[in-house]
Amino acid sequence: MTGRPDRRLTRPAWWFVAGYGVSAIGTGLCYPFLAIYLHQVRGLPAGETAVLLLVLAGAAVPMSVYGGALADRHSPRVVAAGALVVQTAGWLVLAAGRGYAAELAALLVIGVGTGLFLPAVIPVIARLSRNDEVKVRTMSLRYLLLNVGLGVGGGLGGLVLGAATDSTYRWLFAADAVSCALYAAVIAALVPLPAGDAAPGRRRAARVPFRPGLSYALLLVAQLLLVTFGMAQQDSGVPLAVRTDFAGSTALVGGLYAVATFVVLAGQLLVSRWVERVHKTRALITMSMTWAGAWLLGHAAGTVAGDAQVALLVAMMVTFALGECAYSPAFYTLVEQLAPPGTLGRSTGAAWATFQVGNTTGPPVAVYLLSTSVPFWLVLAAAAVLAAGLVLVIDRRMHATPPPVPAPAMSGAPS
Template identity: 75%
Template sequence: MRFDPAGRSERRLSGPAWWFVAGYGVSAIGTGLCYPFLAIYLHQILGLSAGAAAVLLVALAGAAVPMSVAGGWLVDRHSSRAVAIGALLVQTVGWLVVAAGAGYVAELLAVLVIGVGTGLFLPAVIPIIAGLSATEEVKVRTMSLRYLMLNLGLGLGAGLGGLLLGSASAATYQWLCAANGVSCAVYAAIITLRVPLPRDGGRWVQQRARLVRFRPGLNYGLLLVVQLLFVTFGLAQVESGVPLMVRAELSGSTALAGGLYAVATLVVLAGQLPVSRWVERVHKTRALITMGLAWAGAWLLGYAAGALTGGPRVALLVVMMVTFALGECAYSPAFYTLVEKIAPEGTLGRSSGAAWAVFQVGNTLGPPIAVFLAGGAVPFWLVLAAAATLAAGLMLVVDRRMHAAPRPALVVR
């Protein structure tokens, strides 16, 4: 079964693209069902020490980093579709072993398997979407829908999981982990049955005697630095640093911290598609520049909130989260479309893998950096604003380089 993206409308998602995005949502629901409660399951239900549970969580995240690089190599060497299917089945096995609760060694092996499967899967996402999209506008739209389904699925899964675990036994935790494994298997089946191979010549079906040498260049190197800044001092801080600072520095309640996170999530869900339509019309570097400046402004609002009290402080924090979330809506469609645009021919898998590996690193570094900054001499909010401004400045350099007129050739007479 083959698919020809050129035969589709230039602005409409193809049927396989819709299936791929829908499957992403199914898998995200499974992740939401159990991942937010994984530490509780390991520590309180299985009886592992806090240190042992922490080691397992770090192992899960750490295994994904090198495997994202390896997955990118496999995508360039073989088929991103095959890599994605295999990676999802690997995750299925890992989550079923976690659900079995067979002891520390088995759980350690299981989380390593999950990390391997996660790392292998991520580099296949951008090449698959690129192969199913006739134009850049469709790529942007598909990337936006993927991010929308990710957030919606995680929210629905976490909400349902919380309800099911209200007065639950150990068996409920185990069933939720097993359900996550099943969701990965369902996604693998969807890709197998409903996301066909592109016709010969598609960028994500590589059949070469040898791999093209990966020479990313300065633009891509700067893009990776921007990714690290955006994730470490942006996305990761919404889940870790912002709640911590609201409680410790701004004397806010846990309910306020949770409410601010809920506001950001709702804005992302409501604003993702409208913002993506704007991203379609502008150059992706300029969308990321605007996003960086919006985030810098949002963090400055957080800093200003420290000078207020009561209702005005809460209102300013809400505006901060709305501003951040609207900027976040541009992140996935602009950044990953730009990765696909900058990647040299034949290296899209490795380019995607490196970007996802940096994402994992930033997500891991973010929480401890938040704790460090909470007791530091430099205000937390100003550090975040400076990082966002730096990221916008680096994107401006990339933008200038991509739009620079080529130098005329020297003619020797």
């Protein structure tokens, strides 16, 4: 009789995810208020503000791919710590610099550091996890602490910036730099990887080709659909639809997001226990269909008014948030399972780059859809169903029984 798998995180894994949460507090202090600072406090025109924000987001996409290659050739721990040092430098330049050129350089450096950091996260977690159950739990804790950190940081930032001056913003940027530097120090001092951290020869690792198969390519397409028509719409399309199509108040929008945040915080570890027990393709299919159901609730909310409409919108956000709890542990475990040997960094980097593309294109897609007669909620639901179909193909391929190997032919006649 076999015992139950050990689900306990190692001490280095705890330090890694705890540091992630602390760094997320710094992110929450600054990211939600960057556009406000640049446009209203600094007085930059809308076009120049948009360019700066696009530089920040755009730099992360190619650097995610490059960072993944670095994580394959070198220690992902070293890549992660170095990337955080780069982010620290960017936030310090933004805190101390003056003028458009300094802000452009700062946001470019921050984007580069962010892109380099993200593809190292999953390889570090994979190396720190003794089995798949621990891996799923660590990814779930990372996502949970990310949300907690962003919420705490955003709340503190909102309080501090109630009557803010230029110098107040700069102190917050410096605080984010400190959070990045602290996390880099934690990784360097307290997150040793198991034997092999130094990578078994750079030249040998560099020659491993990155040739993802069909299943991995389908997974990236599914992710692009889920982010563009899912996560990005929750952040941009939902508030816009509530305000324009439903004539809802900003208080309603805030309340809906408070509900979703509470569901993620309360349900993340419970959902991850379920994800541990099922195949990750089936967890991702269930999540996609759950999101489709959430968007159908949004469509139904457009057919009623008053308290019934509010109730359906709340149900939509609860349903979406429950599905979201499965995303990180299921998706990135699949990335590891489908990555060709020796290419986990590049596979993760490609996944992060796809996420960035979907997250960047999602808001303009929302604006376009809501400005036309296209049924917004039904389009989102259809995209979720299509993503589920793509993952179903992956599931069938992963569970296909390999054909029997024919026995070798006997040479010569029997004696």
